[in-house]
Every structure is written in structure tokens, then in C-alpha cells.
Amino acid sequence: MGKGSTTRARILDDAIRLVSVEGLAGLTIGRLAELSGMSKSGLFAHFESREAVELAVLGEAIARFRDAVVLPALREPRGEPRLRALVNRWRDWESAQVSMPGGCVLLQAAVELDDRPGPPRELVAEAMRQWNEALRRAVSIAIEEGHFRKDVDPALFAFQLQGIILSTHHAQRLLRTPGTSARMEQALDQLIEGARKAPRARRALAR
Amino acid sequence: MGKGSTTRARILDDAIRLVSVEGLAGLTIGRLAELSGMSKSGLFAHFESREAVELAVLGEAIARFRDAVVLPALREPRGEPRLRALVNRWRDWESAQVSMPGGCVLLQAAVELDDRPGPPRELVAEAMRQWNEALRRAVSIAIEEGHFRKDVDPALFAFQLQGIILSTHHAQRLLRTPGTSARMEQALDQLIEGARKAPRARRALAR
């Protein structure tokens, strides 16, 4: 099992690049074979079905995401620095032009799979839940460390962080809004700032 | 031009439902014909190409979005109420189970098209830019009306609103997080609250 595994890795590398640009729908045996300079059957020998290719690609992307974003961020100091590292490393990951010229494969897959039950959907959903939990934990820790107020809701904060991430993706990929990266930074700063000091005013609730 | 246009409308209705669930990639002549109980060629007579179908579907979705979300919201009182109406009407639109069982067609299309140049991409991008501008204008008006502080950045605020919207879509469609609608409300309240009073503390900037 010497050479096969390296070609397999090369195939997955090409596949991720392909999916990044064309989406999972563009991940076809023929196109992938052509792209990696192999025959369809030669490529097919490494996987047993199209769905297997899809799962392998998603698995590889998830592993890379973990290695490039989550794990390094977890080595940062607890609290706000770690939280910022999570988001900033996501930004770097999202804009990795070489390995993913079309932006984050997982966000692409998340939308494409969200109404298509099956193993691929569950794989991505689970990865996203873990990512969400990583964010939530980082927020909880920031509270413990005294960086954030105690009445900050980690789940809500994670929701808002994810919003910043998605809005950045949206503005960059579709709208091509210039200065999006700076805007993302502002949004992050403001969100963190709001969690830090100034006991939030309680307004009388309607109804 | 009596009957043809009504069938055409019915086809588009089915098509939107299809795209909502399966994405633009699932919008195929055969599937659509089967779904609307017609022959492929009978259906094809209403359009001149597959891309024409795609464009018609997107155009119809954009028109519906305008009618169901933007225009009604613009009839709300200037300032915060109008802003809230924009977001809340988006929520209703997103969760219109009958006409779009798989959630907002435009967000789906936005991700699928973001790296695929061509008329469909431009159509969606333009619609999204207009939506973003509607948000921005509503924020500007809220500032004029004295609802928000004068140093609020409308572009940033619109970016954050879009983040809330996208995060809601994400949590509902992929993660199926319970209570997402309430969370969205919280995020919106908090964002608006932050723009209202408490002159934001200026922190010394790094570097």
C-alpha cells in the first residue's frame, strides 16, 4: 500500500479544489478523473462509489479544517485570545486561494446538503455542530476568565460569531464587496466589546 | 397568450419548490417536467434553454421576495420599525413551508452560483446587493430619525443583519437547532440595543 495512498491523497486534493469552485454537484467521476489526469476507472479503483468519493472529500476537508483552524486556536491562551484565534484562523482558512480557490468547502457543502438526507449531510452537520461547540466553549471560558460578563449567553454569542463568518463568506464570495475583511474585524471587535463591560440595560419587555 | 402563461406560472411555482429542496443543480428539465405533469418537450416550449429556465426561476423568486418582504416592510414607519419589519418578514419568507419547503431559494442560489460566472450569478448578486442596500438605507433612516446613534455605521450594521439572517438559515436548515427563531430575535434585539444608547467606549487601538 505504498503508491496507491499517495495518488489517493492527490485525488482528494484535486477534488477539494474542484468542490470549492463548482460545489458538490460538480464533483463527478469524469471531471475529477480528467482533472487529476487519470482514467475514470483508474480513479474509481480508489473508491467504491460516487458517494464514497463525496464522503472522502468531506472527511478530508473536515480533517484539514480541524488541523488548520480548530487545533491551533485551542493552543492559544484561554478566553478572548482563543476566541479571536478561532475566528481569525477561519478567515485565513476561508481565503486559502491555493487549496480552495472557491472558498470554504464545508460552507458550500452545508448549503448544498441541508435538505438532502444521508451520510454526507450528517457528516457535515456533525462537523458544524462541533465547530459551534468549539465557539461556545471558547465563549464560556472567556466568561470564566473574567474577560466577558457573566450574563453573556455562550450559545447566542456563538450564533452571532457564526453570523459574522457567514456574512463574511457571503460578502466576499457573491457580492465581492471590497473591504469585507476589515468589516469582519469591526463586527468581531464590536461583538466582543459588547460582551465585556457596560452592564446591558434592561428594557421593559413588551406584551 | 391565454393559457400558456398560466401553465408557465405553474411550472415556475413547481420549479421554485424543487430548487428550494434540491438546489439549482437539481433543476433539470426532466425532473421538472415530471414534477409538473408534462412532457419534457411540452415544458421546453415555454423556455428556450435550460439556462432560460434557471433565469426565469430566479427572476420569479426575486419578484416574490420583493413582494413578500421588501415592499411590505417599506410601508412600515421609518426607522427601527421598518428595520425590524425587514428582518421579521425575511424570517416569515424563509419559513414559508408550502412555496419553499427547503428554505430561501435565493440563499441557496447565492452559494451555488458564487463561483460560477454568468447571467444567473449576476442576477442573484444584483438582487442581493439591492437587499443589502435596503437594509443599509433602513439603518440610515433609523439614524436620521434619532432611533440610532449618529456614529452607527450603516454598512457595518447591514453586514451584521445579514449575518443574523445567514446564521438563522444555517442553524435551521443544517443544524436543526431548536429555538433558532428565538435566538434570532435575541440577536436582533441586542444589535439594535447596541446602536441605541450608551456611547460606545473608545479603546486605545493596538499597534
Add this chain to the structure above:
DNA sequence: GCGCGAAAAGACCGTCCGTACTATTTTGTT
């Protein structure tokens, strides 16, 4: 150098795709 298993290629199948071209039905008008 040889032989053997792994890796890749080649040819091929049935299905569905988009899209022509033609035939048939349905509709509206007189």
C-alpha cells in the same frame, strides 16, 4: 531479471441530460 500483486487503463452498458425536429391535440375565433 523475474514474477506477482497492486495500480491504472480501456472498452462498454444503461440511464438521463439538453435540445432539435415533427406530429398531435387543445383552444379561441369566426
Add this chain to the structure above:
DNA sequence: AACAAAATAGTACGGACGGTCTTTTCGCGC
């Protein structure tokens, strides 16, 4: 009732799809 026009169905074709089977090439321990 007749008939032209509009709407829809039928048929056919080339290409790409996922997938199988058989053959060839390659890498490596002896």
C-alpha cells in the same frame, strides 16, 4: 362547425453520467 393558432406530446440524437468488467502496465521483493 370549421379552422388557424397555440399548446403540448412524440421521437430521436449526441453527450455525460455512474458503474462494471477485462486487460495492461507498474513497483518491488526475490
